[in-house]
Amino acid sequence: MENISLLGCTGSIGTQALEVAALHPDRFRITALTAHSNAEKLFEQVRLFKPLFAALTSGECEIPADLKNACAWSFGPDALREAAALPESDAVLDAVVGMAGLEAVLTAGKAGKRVLLANKEALVAGGEMVTSVFGPLKDHRLLPVDSEHSAIWQCLEAAGDNLPEEILLTASGGPFRTWEADRIRNASVSEALGHPNWHMGSKITVDSATMFNKGLEIIEARWLFDMPEDRIRVVVHPESIVHSAVRFRDGAVLAQMGVPDMRLPILYAMAWPDRLNTGAEELDLFRVGRLTFEEPDEKKFPAMALARAALREGGGAPCVMNAANEEAVYAFLGGRISFGSIYDIVRYVTETLHAGKLRCFEDVRDCDGRARTLARERIKEIQ
Numbered sequence: 001m002e003n004i005s006l007l008g009c010t011g012s013i014g015t016q017a018l019e020v021a022a023l024h025p026d027r028f029r030i031t032a033l034t035a036h037s038n039a040e041k042l043f044e045q046v047r048l049f050k051p052l053f054a055a056l057t058s059g060e061c062e063i064p065a066d067l068k069n070a071c072a073w074s075f076g077p078d079a080l081r082e083a084a085a086l087p088e089s090d091a092v093l094d095a096v097v098g099m100a101g102l103e104a105v106l107t108a109g110k111a112g113k114r115v116l117l118a119n120k121e122a123l124v125a126g127g128e129m130v131t132s133v134f135g136p137l138k139d140h141r142l143l144p145v146d147s148e149h150s151a152i153w154q155c156l157e158a159a160g161d162n163l164p165e166e167i168l169l170t171a172s173g174g175p176f177r178t179w180e181a182d183r184i185r186n187a188s189v190s191e192a193l194g195h196p197n198w199h200m201g202s203k204i205t206v207d208s209a210t211m212f213n214k215g216l217e218i219i220e221a222r223w224l225f226d227m228p229e230d231r232i233r234v235v236v237h238p239e240s241i242v243h244s245a246v247r248f249r250d251g252a253v254l255a256q257m258g259v260p261d262m263r264l265p266i267l268y269a270m271a272w273p274d275r276l277n278t279g280a281e282e283l284d285l286f287r288v289g290r291l292t293f294e295e296p297d298e299k300k301f302p303a304m305a306l307a308r309a310a311l312r313e314g315g316g317a318p319c320v321m322n323a324a325n326e327e328a329v330y331a332f333l334g335g336r337i338s339f340g341s342i343y344d345i346v347r348y349v350t351e352t353l354h355a356g357k358l359r360c361f362e363d364v365r366d367c368d369g370r371a372r373t374l375a376r377e378r379i380k381e382i383q
């Protein structure tokens with residue numbers, strides 16, 4: 001039985017994790033649930049999964065009478081760390097969105113828990129620190145949930161001790177793959193939220209439209225697989241069937257395929273090294289018919305180059321980029337800036353602010369805060 005603390009239980013990844021956990025009650029017990037603001041959904045989940053600990057990280061709220069004594073309750077941002085270090089939990093599934101999840105990842109690692117990581121922003125902001133707490137991939141203490149990284153991990157496992165030459169990170173290309181650059185700049189919120197293959201939370205859906213998501217994933221791959229940036233190639237694959245691939249010295253390329261359904265990589269990380277039933281549709285290659293691959297259009301989608309530059313600069317640069325992107329995405333979703341301004345703001349902040357080496361979590365928090373302040377000022381200026 002694996003005891004799991006689930007952080008971000010009300011989101012797209014969180015609810016799918018609960019769905020697969022419910023299919024295997026003999027394997028998984030949900031020991032902690034944390035939501036940010038969706039109290040009603042959290043209450044519903046507490047009734048169903050009966051955790052030992054539940055928390056709402058945005059602050060205090062009224063607990064329904066039937067749930068008051070159902071488990072220990074906690075409120076406010078510190079609750080994330082409490083859930084991450086819960087003595088009864090073996091693993092922590094971090095499905096929080098944004099850098100807000102980083103401290104909990106570090107706490108879980110220091111408490112000896114295995115972390116199943118969906119929360120890519122945590123690794124982007126604090127990559128070096130996170131990898132130093134968890135050690136190399138082969139220690140199996142930090143397991144990826146992101147579909148591409150799960151695919152790469154599965155390919156690497158299949159290759160035993162053979163080291164990869166190159167990672168082929170696939171990208172759907174998002175909703176604007178075939179649009180002209182001018183039209184992309186003025187895309188509306190509902191257009192940006194219309195992802196062709198995946199149904200996800202709004203922040204990552206916008207990231208997929210700008211392709212900052214792929215930029216974040218290049219950085220995520222750099223830290224998870226200890227792979228230099230110039231050996232991580234992005235391959236646009238609109239069908240989202242090949243979830244990523246790895247090339248080896250002999251020229252062989254191993255790829256992992258499947259239907260685009262996050263329940264597969266979520267349950268793979270939860271059940272590793274076993275493969276359990278996910279309830280997902282079977283891949284029907286005859287129905288898919290054709291798999292296509294394209295070079296990414298860096299002119300239309302310059303976000304990936306910005307992410308690569310941040311990786312090369314090192315230190316706090318990826319943290320700065322991530323913070324500016326989080327601020328810009330929420331400003332876009334709130335109708336305060338245009339779609340094209342997301343990139344402009346991130347570029348302005350990364351060009352203006354150069355943070356040095358980040359030595360501890362407080363350094364990351366400080367760097368993240370400075371980047372957010374600058375991004376907010378810029379958003380106000382251009383509004």
Ligand code: NDP
Nearest residue numbers: 008010011012013035036037038096097100118119200201
């Ligand atoms: P959602 O927006 O759907 O869910 C986010 C979850 O985090 C919710 O439970 C939310 O609580 C909680 N949350 C939001 N802000 C905070 C905060 N400041 N502190 C603590 N908790 C917070 O996001 P997704 O599930 O789509 O994504 C989660 C992570 O997984 C992201 O990093 C994303 O990039 C990554 N990911 C997602 C994929 C997907 O298919 N969705 C695929 C691959 C990676 P509440 O609802 O109560 O506000």
Ligand code: MG
Nearest residue numbers: 146147148217
């Ligand atoms: Mg992904």
